[in-house]
Amino acid sequence: MKNFFRSICAALSVLLSAGCASTANNNFNSLLWMQSSAEYRANTTQAYNMALKNIDAALRDRKWTAAKEQTGEFSSLPPAVVMDIDETVLDNSRYMGKMVLDGGEWSQATWDEWLALKDATAVPGAVEFINAMKDKHVRVVFISNRECRKGGKPGSGCSQEADTIENLSKVGVAGVLPENVLLAGERDGWTSEKKSRREEISKQYRIVMLFGDDLGDFLADVKSSITPEERDRLVGEYKNNWGRKWFMLPNPTYGSWLNVLGDPKSRYIRKY
Numbered sequence: 615m616k617n618f619f620r621s622i623c624a625a626l627s628v629l630l631s632a633g634c635a636s637t638a639n640n641n642f643n644s645l646l647w648m649q650s651s652a653e654y655r656a657n658t659t660q661a662y663n664m665a666l667k668n669i670d671a672a673l674r675d676r677k678w679t680a681a682k683e684q685t686g687e688f689s690s691l692p693p694a695v696v697m698d699i700d701e702t703v704l705d706n707s708r709y710m711g712k713m714v715l716d717g718g719e720w721s722q723a724t725w726d727e728w729l730a731l732k733d734a735t736a737v738p739g740a741v742e743f744i745n746a747m748k749d750k751h752v753r754v755v756f757i758s759n760r761e762c763r764k765g766g767k768p769g770s771g772c773s774q775e776a777d778t779i780e781n782l783s784k785v786g787v788a789g790v791l792p793e794n795v796l797l798a799g800e801r802d803g804w805t806s807e808k809k810s811r812r813e814e815i816s817k818q819y820r821i822v823m824l825f826g827d828d829l830g831d832f833l834a835d836v837k838s839s840i841t842p843e844e845r846d847r848l849v850g851e852y853k854n855n856w857g858r859k860w861f862m863l864p865n866p867t868y869g870s871w872l873n874v875l876g877d878p879k880s881r882y883i884r885k886y
C-alpha cells in the first residue's frame with residue numbers, strides 16, 4: 615500500500631511539477647470527481663429535484679421558515695429562497711483545475727481574474743431550479759462570500775457583483791438584480807459570516823429554503839473555533855431540515871469543513 619502511494623506520488627509529481635505535499639495536489643481526486651463523475655452530477659441534480667418537490671409545501675405553510683435568523687411575525691412576508699453561489703450555483707472547478715495542472719495556490723488576484731472572465735459553468739440542476747422559482751413568484755436571493763471591493767464612488771457597487779450577475783446570465787439565470795446579490799463586504803458588518811445577511815433578508819422575505827455547499831450557508835458560528843465533532847452534532851440536531859428546508863451541494867475541494875481541521879491533517883484519518 616505504501617509503495618502504491620509512493621508510485622502515485624511520484625507520477626503526480628512528474629505530472630504536476632510539484633511536491634506531493636502541496637495543497638494543489640491534494641485536490642487532484644476531488645477535482646476529478648467534480649469534473650468527470652456522473653456521481654457528482656447525480657448528487658447535485660438530486661438536491662435540486664428534492665427542493666423542487668418540496669417547494670409547494672413550503673409556500674403553502676405560512677409558518678414555514680428555513681432560517682434560524684427569521685423571528686417575529688413573518689407569515690405575511692413574500693417568500694424567498696436563499697442561495698450561496700460558488701459550488702452551489704456556479705462551478706469554479708476550472709479555476710481550481712488550473713492550480714492542479716499549473717501549480718500555485720488560491721490568491722485574491724487570480725480569483726478576481728477568474729471572476730472577471732465570467733466563465734464559470736452552472737452546477738447541474740441549479741439553473742432549472744432558479745428559473746422554476748420565477749414561475750412560482752419566489753424571489754431568489756444570493757448570499758455569496760465573493761468579496762465586494764468598491765473601487766468607484768460610494769453606491770456605485772463593485773465589479774465583483776456586476777461580474778457575478780453577468781456570469782449568472784451567461785449560464786441561463788437572467789435578470790438578477792444587484793439588490794438580490796449580497797456579497798461579503800458590500801455593507802458594514804457583512805463579513806464572511808453569513809448570519810447578518812440572512813437577518814437582513816429575513817426582514818423582507820419569508821426564507822423558505824437555504825442552499826449551499828458549506829455548513830456556514832445554513833448555520834452561524836460553524837466556520838472556525840469549532841470541532842468537527844460539534845459540526846457533526848449540529849447536522850444531527852437539524853436532521854429534519856436536510857432535503858426539506860436545507861439543501862447541501864457536494865464540494866470535496868475546499869470549505870470550512872477543511873479549515874476547521876488543524877495540522878497535520880493526517881491525524882484526522884482513521885484506520886483499523
Ligand SMILES: [Mg+2]
Nearest residue numbers: 698700701827
Ligand atoms: Mg459555496
